[in-house]
Every structure is written in C-alpha cells, then in structure tokens.
Amino acid sequence: MSSIAHFDADAFFASVEQAADRRLRRRPVAVGGGSRGVVCSASYEARAFGIHSAMPTRRALQLCPELTLIRGQFELYERFSGQLFDLCEDFTPHVEQTSIDEGYVDFRGRAGGPEVAIGILRAFDREVSEWLKITVSCGFSSQKRIAQIAGKANKPHGFTIVPEGSEAAFLEPLGLYHLPGLGPVTTRRLGQIGLRSIGDLVRVGPDILYPILGKQAEPLLELARGQDSQPVTTEAPQPKSYGEQETFDRETGDEDQVERDIKGLLENQLRRLRAARQTARTLGIGLRYSDREYAQASHSFPEPSNLDPVFLPRVRVLMKRAWQRRVQVNQIRVQLSNLYPAWIQNDLFDETQLRARRICEVGDDLNSRFGKGSLMRASQL
Ligand SMILES: [Mg+2]
Structure with missing residues (x-):
C-alpha cells in the first residue's frame, strides 16, 4: 500500500x-x-x-x-x-x-x-x-x-x-472546516441547512450539495467518502519564485530606459503574485552584458509584500549595483522569491499600505477587464 x-x-x-x-x-x-x-x-x-x-x-x-x-x-x-x-x-x-x-x-x-x-x-x-x-x-x-x-x-x-480502509470512518465526525478547499462562506451556507460534519455531506449526497457547491460537489464528496485520487508529487505544486526576462532587439546603455523596462517586468510579476494570493520577501534583478557576461543583485525586505510601492523604488539601486561595468546590456531579468501566503502581511491594516493595496487592486482589476496596459504608471508612458 x-x-x-x-x-x-x-x-x-x-x-x-x-x-x-x-x-x-x-x-x-x-x-x-x-x-x-x-x-x-x-x-x-x-x-x-x-x-x-x-x-x-x-x-x-x-x-x-x-x-x-x-x-x-x-x-x-x-x-x-x-x-x-x-x-x-x-x-x-x-x-x-x-x-x-x-x-x-x-x-x-x-x-x-x-x-x-x-x-x-x-x-x-x-x-x-x-x-x-x-x-x-x-x-x-x-x-x-x-x-x-x-x-x-x-x-x-x-x-x-x-x-487503510478506515478513511471514511475517520473523516465522518470531523467538522467541515477540516475539508481543504471549502471556504468559510460555503461552510456557513452548508451550516444553514444543518450540515456540520464531513459525514453529513456523505449522508445528504450530491442532489442537496450540487446547488450549493456546483462543480466542486463531486470531488468534495469523493474526498468526504475517503477516496482521494490526488497523486503525490515531489515537485512543488506552486512555484518557488516568480520571474521574467526580456531580451532587447538592440543592446543599450540607456539607464533610464533599462530601469523602466525592469519596472515593467516587475509590475507584471507583482500582478501575478497578487493574483496567486502570495507575497515575496526578496527581489532579484539580473542583466546580461553584450559580451554575454551576467550580473545580478538582490535585496531582501524585512517583511514579505506584493505591493508595487514597496518594490519599485528598489529597482534603481539594484540595477546600479548589478550594472558595474561600462558595457551595454541586451537582456534584463527580475525575480521575486522567498514566497509567503498573502495573508502574512504585517501591515495589512496600516493606513499607507492599505491605500497602496487599493491602488494595486484597482489597477489589476482594470488591466484584467480591459486588457494589459489599460492602466499604466506614469513612469511607463
Ligand atoms: Mg503550520
């Protein structure tokens, strides 16, 4: 077994x-x-x-x-x-x-x-x-x-x-909050019709559950009955970092342009991070010189975040630290690592962070509804 x-x-x-x-x-x-x-x-x-x-x-x-x-x-x-x-x-x-x-x-x-x-x-x-x-x-x-x-x-x-063989009996008396994938809102709705334990779900069956759970009903019921078909993987199901690179058509020595491009990549990755409800503590920036040598620099913040105003001001400093040689570059890269779930944000209720979060969310929403680039930072224009 x-x-x-x-x-x-x-x-x-x-x-x-x-x-x-x-x-x-x-x-x-x-x-x-x-x-x-x-x-x-x-x-x-x-x-x-x-x-x-x-x-x-x-x-x-x-x-x-x-x-x-x-x-x-x-x-x-x-x-x-x-x-x-x-x-x-x-x-x-x-x-x-x-x-x-x-x-x-x-x-x-x-x-x-x-x-x-x-x-x-x-x-x-x-x-x-x-x-x-x-x-x-x-x-x-x-x-x-x-x-x-x-x-x-x-x-x-x-x-x-x-x-083995006692899975259903083990699950039966457990409260619904033990089931992964069942949010608090759904749990409350199930509670309103008298369903409190995992065994309750099995007893009422799919006809009662489908209107509340939709497509989720079938896999949840399967799990509630103690039949889980999920395989074990030894690779992480979630990425350990978020990153992106861009290769220029032509090499450049224009620091302002390179900074803007790095910020553009960083904004994309922060958007992905927010969409995945994650935060990162470390920002890394890399560049490739026209003679193919790589240079990089990184910074770890004291606390994880996924907000643009936390990360963007670091770009210039890191870029300067990486770009030591007076040689043009033809490729840039950003990476966000040391990931945490989004709820671990110490400053969640801090006023300035809250405002920054709202601004980021409005931007994410507009960009997802009207296409990427609908809302841009002035620095990107
Ligand atoms: Mg723990």
Whole structure:
C-alpha cells in the first residue's frame, strides 16, 4: 500500500521565536504588525487567551496585556524552515514542500510497509523537537489529502494515523472546516441547512450539495467518502519564485530606459503574485552584458509584500549595483522569491499600505477587464 505523511509545524513563527529566545518559552507570544497591524502567528499560550491569526494586534493586546508582540523576523523563519526540511530529507528524499512549514513525505516504494514508514516519521518528529525546539503535527494515511486532514486534526504536536480502509470512518465526525478547499462562506451556507460534519455531506449526497457547491460537489464528496485520487508529487505544486526576462532587439546603455523596462517586468510579476494570493520577501534583478557576461543583485525586505510601492523604488539601486561595468546590456531579468501566503502581511491594516493595496487592486482589476496596459504608471508612458 502507498503511505503518505503530511507534517505541519505548530504555530510556526511564534514557535521559532520561542525556540530562538528561551525567555519566551511557555509564554503568550504573537508575531504580527505594530499597533495597527494584525497577528500572523500566535503561540498556543497566546491562543489560550483567544488570540488567533488575522486578529488586529490591538485586540490581541486587550485580550492579553502581558502578550509579547514581536515584529516578524522572516529571515529567521526561513532559516528554521530550511533546517526543518533538511532534517526531513535526512530520512527520506521524497519530500514535497507545500509552504514554509508544511510538506508531504512519500514513503511509496520503501521496504517494510507502513510500520517502517511510521517509525521513520516518529524519528523525524523527535529530531525536530530535539534539535529545532519546535514541534510538528503529523498525519499518516494511504491517501494524500487524508494525510493532510489527519495532520491538522490534532494540533499541536499531534500524530494521527489513519489505517487503510478506515478513511471514511475517520473523516465522518470531523467538522467541515477540516475539508481543504471549502471556504468559510460555503461552510456557513452548508451550516444553514444543518450540515456540520464531513459525514453529513456523505449522508445528504450530491442532489442537496450540487446547488450549493456546483462543480466542486463531486470531488468534495469523493474526498468526504475517503477516496482521494490526488497523486503525490515531489515537485512543488506552486512555484518557488516568480520571474521574467526580456531580451532587447538592440543592446543599450540607456539607464533610464533599462530601469523602466525592469519596472515593467516587475509590475507584471507583482500582478501575478497578487493574483496567486502570495507575497515575496526578496527581489532579484539580473542583466546580461553584450559580451554575454551576467550580473545580478538582490535585496531582501524585512517583511514579505506584493505591493508595487514597496518594490519599485528598489529597482534603481539594484540595477546600479548589478550594472558595474561600462558595457551595454541586451537582456534584463527580475525575480521575486522567498514566497509567503498573502495573508502574512504585517501591515495589512496600516493606513499607507492599505491605500497602496487599493491602488494595486484597482489597477489589476482594470488591466484584467480591459486588457494589459489599460492602466499604466506614469513612469511607463
Ligand atoms: Mg503550520
């Protein structure tokens, strides 16, 4: 039988802060924006006060005045993430990373069956606690998404095994929010007609669900019945970076023109990032000289973002840093990396960021409705 595990670090950012500073251990800790920001990760000690991610930090401090509120140290989280996945790969090479602190391990083809696989997973779990001083929750199943649901069903530091054949029984009592792909609005609508658990969906069947879920009904029902056909891939399903390059017809030494062109590429990639509901922390710029030598420069911001006003002002500086030789260039490249989900934006509720976000969204909307280039920055004209 195939054996797949899902692991997910518990309260990752807050736990890393506690691991890095022992004074914070066993204390309520939240990582988030300043007084106008939101919480993006809360330790379990903070959750005991009702604090959760996306809550305004002001509210969190009202609930728990002794809360230690920390501005995110994303470089530190990336380092821990690298170590977490390195540890995992020491045990098995078949790891699919799906986010900074989550991934699948594919044990198919390994000798020894599920018992050996579970043993390996337990050893990984121990190593993480011992070396990184954070915990992961693991789920184990013969099917991919059921392993994911199992991994998240008993947090923190859960270890949930779903033996083959018992998938439907495992899912049956779980609340609908355990089903990946079911948004809060749909969950509420299903709740209004009395459907609260995954088992409820199976009981009422497609006739009741189709009007609410549409095309989503069939695959969701299949999953709810414990039949998941999703294959495990060891490549990341989402890109690890966003980038684009452009080759000029003719080489140029015109810095202003090159800067405008780089900004044009960057705006495209930021639009893609926003459409994918992601943010990036690192901007890289590359150019190729007419003698084919490459040069590049990059900058990592303290926090991830996907907003033009954050990234565009950096272009000139990076371009100058890369373009050291007095030789013309014939190719440019931009890359956005160190990606995070979009909800991790510390300044989500900060006034200036909010305005910048609205401007970007209006631009995205116009460009998608009337074609690319309907709205352009003055610098691009
Ligand atoms: Mg996590």
